[in-house]
Structures are given as structure tokens and as C-alpha cells.
Amino acid sequence: MRILVILRRVLDPAGLVAHARLRRLFINREEYLIEPGDHAALEAALRIKDGGGAEVVVVSGQPEPDDDTLRRGLAMGADRAIYLSGAGFADADDGVAAEVLKATVERLGGADLVLVGMTRLDTGQAQLGPRLAGALGWPQIVGAWSVEIADGRIRAVRRDGDDYVIVETDLPAVVTVPAKALEPRYPDGARLINVYRGEGGMAEAVLQWDVADLMDPEGLVPLLEGRGRDFPPERERGVRVEGSIEEAAQAVAEALRGRRPG
Template sequence: MNIVVCLKQVPGTTEVKIDPQTNTLIREGILNILNPFDAYALEEGVRLKERCGGRVTAISMGPPQAEEMLREAISLGADEAVLLSDKAFAGADTLATSYTLARAIEKLGQTDLIICGRQTFDGDTGQVGPELAEMLGLPFVAYVSKIEDINKGMHLQRMVEEGHEIIELPLPAVITVVKEINVPRLPSLRGLAKAKSAPIPVWTAEELAIDMDKVGLKGSATRVVKVFSPQRVNRGEILQGEPEEQVKNLISKLGDAGIV
């Protein structure tokens, strides 16, 4: 089974703030990490490989420093990794990103399953998985919480609001996984040794023979026009006094509001 796992390098914390003086993102001291949601995708890919044989290829679109994250993916069980990096890819929205990933996956050759995390930690859109499926013309299932059986197709559990659906999915296909699916392992010594020396090819737009109008900002349908800190106005009142008094006061206020 040839498995491709799509990964993204993200800031290690979402606790970013906008400097009120300069109106810019404060990025100091923030380390980049493997998108936590993608760790479940990688782990599931490695587990499937251990179950059915095959190879796991990790791919990521990002700046050159994302190579470090791909090495981590190898230490966690990926057999190989490819970085898609080019100035032309900058500013991509989910449409342009999924297009670029799709071209790279086609270049990789025969692929049976593509696994993505449910969403990224920074952008939070969860759109690249389904858009990628569409770009590749493959069937797609989101929010997979369990892979039950693999024969010709796969039997999966999909998390929906009211419970779980059992779905049969023919391969090749694209899935996104939720954190309930597994507990990602930590690296292995052999993996770390392999990661240190593994070649990580960098594919540029030229190598992908890609339509330049469809990548990066140029290929993006959406554009960010403004970023700002969420406004929060303190409308509240802190109730004073001993607990007994606070509670009494609170209940009378709720009574006034017609709630109790």
C-alpha cells in the first residue's frame, strides 16, 4: 500500500498576539512544530503500513525550514519525505495549496491512500483534505476516527455530530483523521538515525511542471485583506462580599433577568 501523508509546519503555539502599537503579529520566541492534528495522520499511515506493508511518504508545502519537520516525520516512521518549496507557492490559500499538493502526489506515482489531519493548528480551515480529493478526482471521507478493515476498499468510522457512521471507501482515496483515531508514537532510535541522513528532495514549481497561474497567491481565490486582535469589551461586574452574600446577590440578579 502506498500511503501519502500531508503535513504542515505550524507555530508551536496559537498564543500569538498583535502588538497594539505596531499592529503586527508578535512572533518572537515561537518555535515551529509539526501540526499536532497531522501527527495523527502520520501515525495512522505508519500503522497501516505496519499492518499491510507498503510505503509512507510525507509531503509538505512550505518554506525551506519545513525540512526539519519532514525529518521528524521520518523519525516517526515515514519512509521518505518530499518538500514542495518555491517562492511562487507563497501566499497560497487552500485552493492553491491543494492544487500544488495534488500535482506533487501525481508526480509521486501510484498512491493508494492520502491521509491529512482534520485541520491545521494555525489556519484551522480543514479544507485542504477535501479540496485535494477533488483536485485528484478521488473519493473522500472526513473525520475518520477508526480504520476497521482493509481489503479491496476500507471500512471506516466517520465521526458525525450524533455518533459514528460506518463507511465503505474504495481505494485510492483521501481521508482526514481526528485525534480519536490513535495515540501518536514518539520517535525511535533507528528512525532518528535514518532521519539524520535521509535525503529530502525539494520540488519547485519547475520540477512539478505546474501551471503557475494556479499556485501561490496568484492561484488563490481568497485573499486576506485585514488582520486584527479580537475585540473584547468588559461588560461585567464582579460581585463583592462574602461567598454567602455573592451567591444571594447573584440569584437576585438572575431573578431580575427572569432566569430563575
């Protein structure tokens, strides 16, 4: 059984300061994390591998020097890593990425399961997994809190409003995993060292593919474009609420509306 896990990297928010008054973004410390949802997805894949008989392939398309994301994936226990490089892919939006990943699956000779994080930490977009499912023509499970394979089918626990339900579909399928679903394991120490030194078979485990070999560069035109940055208004502290208790409560309720995470 072959499981493909997509690993994206995101800038560590602890190194960022968004200065509301100066309306500028300061990157004090440029460090990258594996996208937490993807990290959980990799853990899900490795747990299936623990059960026996699965090959886990991680794929990433981040610009140099960060084949680090892939190395971390290998150190955790992935069998192979595919580094997608080439002009145009580094800035790809999810629409383009989905097409490239579809071509990657085909070039790999197919896969039984694709796992990826549900919602990106940085942009909050959750569209990559479903877009890829659409491109591949495979069923999708969005937001799987746990994943199990049996008899060519996949079972997952998914939220349904305030409850959790078990869903099932046939493989191959695309499954997206919330960041908090699983605690990713620590990398194996010796494997980590070997990955960085290219020893113990780890050098052969990394493949580098040029996106231009996978598909026509025409197809790499992004659908979205950035039109600038916006900053939340500067915090105004000490705003006193006037009026009766009921009016005060209304004002608070109003202020809380939209601040409460869904």
C-alpha cells in the same frame, strides 16, 4: 500499497501573544509544530504500515529551514519525504495547495490513500482534504477517528451527530483525520539522529521537487488574500449582572451563546 501523508507546520501558539489592547501580535518564541491533525494522520498511516505492506510518503511545502517537518515525519517511520519548494507555493492557500498536491500524486506515480489532518490548528480551515479529493476525483472521508484497510477498501469510524458510524469506500481515497483521533508515536531515536545526519539511507529518503516542474506557475495564484488582522475586544472583567434570577440567567445564557464550541 502507497500512502501519502500531507504534513503542514503551524506556529506553536504557546510562543504567541495576541495583545488585545495594543492590537498587536507578539511572537515571543518562533517554534513550529507539525499540524496536530496531520500528525495524527501520519500515525494512522504508520499503523497501516505496521500491519504490513505499505509505503508511507510524507510531503510538505514549507519554506526553509523547515524541512524539519519532513524530518520529524521520517523519524517517526515514514519511508520517503518529498519537499516541495518553489516560488509561490509557500504562501499558497488551500485552493492552490490542492492543485499542487494533485500534481505531486501524479508525478509520484499515484497513491492508494491520501491522509491529512481535518482542521488546521491555526486557521481552523478544513478545506484542504476535500479540495484535494475533488481535484483527484477520489472519494473523501472527512473526520476519520480510526482507519482500516481491507481488500482494496477503506473502513473508517466517523461522527454522525452525537454517534459514531462505520463508513466504507473504495480506494484510492482521501481521508481527513481529527487531531485528537490518535496519539502520534514517538520518533525512533536512532532513526531521528540518522535523519539529521543523512546517515543510514536517510539522505536518499528525502526528495526535493520544484513546484514549477509539477505545474504551470499561472496556476499558483492564490484565491484568497489577507485583509488585515483583528483582535477580540479587551476582556472586561467584573461586569455585574443586574436584575432577577431569571434575568441573570438569561444574560449568562446570552453570553455563553457563541462561546460554546460546536
